[in-house]
Amino acid sequence: MKQIKFLLAGTLFGIIMFKSEAASWYRIQEMFRFQDFHMYGIIG
Template identity: 75%
Template sequence: MKFIKFFLVGIFFGIVLVKSEAVSWYRIIEMFKFQSFHMYGIIGSAVVLGGLGVWLIKKMKVKNIDGKVIQIPPKERSFTRYLFGGSIFGLGWALAGACPGPMYILVGTGVFSMLIVIAAAILGTFAYGVLKNKLPH
């Protein structure tokens, strides 16, 4: 029963992303061609709100669903690691026209070709799991 709240928040988030055109392939292409500020404004707002949210979680010692205080470990400092990973993520985003969250939203709006992209993302995640021990971390 408590997961219904998360399901409803997900539906609301999907509606917001569709209405703000954040899942629009045309908006994403405009962003990658530096033709419009629209997506940069959305992403910038998300970064600011995310940073504020993390700060509030740490400051107010927010508890998770199990009643334990949320601990956010510090990130490793590695310029090349994040540059390489971000480049792969951005390339996939540009090729598919969607990042992971909107892939599911697009299926919900009737773009069933995204099922191929979701299958490829799952395959990529599986491949990473198999190769993880052989990759530099």
């Protein structure tokens, strides 16, 4: 039962990260070039 809870929490977290474009290579590149606040807003 505990494993199912972790699986559901991880799946939900992954969907949220994907929908917020945190998994996008373009967004990660912008973050490291200090061109956009989007990723810092998600992390913060």
